[in-house]
Amino acid sequence: MIDDKKIIKKNFSKISEYYDKYAFLQNKWQDNLIFSIKSRSRILNLPSAILDIGSGTGNLCFKLSKIYPHTKILGIDIAPGMIAYSKKKKEFLKLDNIEFIEGDAENFVYQKNYFDIVVSNFVFQWIQDYNAVFNSIHQTLKPGGFLFFTTLVENTLFELKSSVNEVYKIFNKNNFPEINFYSIDFFEKLLQNNFFEKIYLEKFKETLYFQTVIDFLKWLKITGALNVFNNRENSFLIKKILFEIINTYNKNFKIDSKIPSTFEVIFCVSRSKKI
Numbered sequence: 001m002i003d004d005k006k007i008i009k010k011n012f013s014k015i016s017e018y019y020d021k022y023a024f025l026q027n028k029w030q031d032n033l034i035f036s037i038k039s040r041s042r043i044l045n046l047p048s049a050i051l052d053i054g055s056g057t058g059n060l061c062f063k064l065s066k067i068y069p070h071t072k073i074l075g076i077d078i079a080p081g082m083i084a085y086s087k088k089k090k091e092f093l094k095l096d097n098i099e100f101i102e103g104d105a106e107n108f109v110y111q112k113n114y115f116d117i118v119v120s121n122f123v124f125q126w127i128q129d130y131n132a133v134f135n136s137i138h139q140t141l142k143p144g145g146f147l148f149f150t151t152l153v154e155n156t157l158f159e160l161k162s163s164v165n166e167v168y169k170i171f172n173k174n175n176f177p178e179i180n181f182y183s184i185d186f187f188e189k190l191l192q193n194n195f196f197e198k199i200y201l202e203k204f205k206e207t208l209y210f211q212t213v214i215d216f217l218k219w220l221k222i223t224g225a226l227n228v229f230n231n232r233e234n235s236f237l238i239k240k241i242l243f244e245i246i247n248t249y250n251k252n253f254k255i256d257s258k259i260p261s262t263f264e265v266i267f268c269v270s271r272s273k274k275i
Contacts, residue, residue: 005078005104008126012056012224013081020057022222025206026122027059029150029265033121034063036148036200036269044146047071047116051140053105053133053149054078054123058086061098064119069097074115076103105133110140117146124151125181134194141272147196148269153203155264156181160216163249167241184266191270200269209258213246216259 012019020027037044047068052061055075064073075098077083086100105120106129118137127133137147184203191198210216253260 008224009079012077012079015222015224016057016079016081016085019082019223020059022219025208025263026056026223029267030060030063030121032267033060033119033148033150034067036267037064037117037119038067040146040269041067044117049074049115050117050119051076051110051115053108053118053120053137054126055086055100056082056121058089058098058100060119060121061086061100062089062093062095065095065098071097073098075100076105076108078102078104105136107132108136108140112139113142115141115145117148119147120149120151122150122152124149125153125156130190131194134190134196138194138196138272143272143274145272146269147272150265150267151187152181153187153264153266154181154183155205155262158262159249159253159260163245163252166248166252167244170244171241181264187266187268191268195273195275196270197273198268198270200267202267204265204267206263206265208261208263209255210261211259213249213259216261 049072050064050068052064052073052075055061055077058075061073061075064071075083075086077086077100080102083100083102090098090100105123106127118141124130124133141147184201188198188201191201208216208219210219249259
């Protein structure tokens with residue numbers, strides 16, 4: 001979604017120390033991933049190794065460590081600030097079965113047929129080369145290994161996208177590209193093309209409510225989600241345009257003095273096929 005990965009690294013590194021406090025949507029779906037893994041414990045048996053792609057502040061790895069205290073757990077993240085913060089938390093918690101390394105999911109190379117489980121929470125919406133990532137996951141998973149992930153899809157942030165595009169037309173800004181999120185069908189085909197058996201793939205709608213548009217935009221920035229606008233021209237931040245975006249958002253979407261923001265989430269459980 002973003003051409004310059006340096007932006008993602010920089011922004012997520014900045015927010016590492018206070019990310020957990022505001023990432024309530026991400027935390028909810030992280031818990032759903034944990035529940036799904038625990039509910040399949042008989043099928044999964046005792047995994048020897050688990051990979052968390054986009055491990056962030058490390059919370060998913062820490063929760064997995066409680067379930068599987070003798071399993072090797074590896075967390076990779078593109079943001080060095082997130083990795084440094086995760087390592088501090090790991091030292092405080094004194095967990096020896098977890099390792100955190102800086103890594104890009106699109107260029108990640110690991111031993112083939114090594115992991116029993118790969119997990120990822122709210123990360124794949126940042127990916128550019130999906131086939132490279134899913135092929136790499138398939139290569140590093142053992143045959144029959146499980147992939148659990150959540151990601152944002154098509155109608156996410158549609159209120160904001162609509163408001164921004166409307167304002168840009170008023171100001172004759174024709175170079176504002178769409179904020180693209182893929183569909184659930186895209187991910188279903190992606191799984192098929194990269195030798196995964198779909199076990200569960202569903203889409204859910206989440207609507208968050210804020211007091212003001214400014215509160216909403218601040219939350220997006222704090223959680224790193226405002227990355228979707230970082231490849232836009234600087235005029236987006238000009239007060240006049242921002243003022244119009246706020247007015248348009250309020251006019252078109254405000255409900256009972258609240259500002260809604262829609263997120264579409266897909267939850268996937270799949271299994272690696274033998275080739």
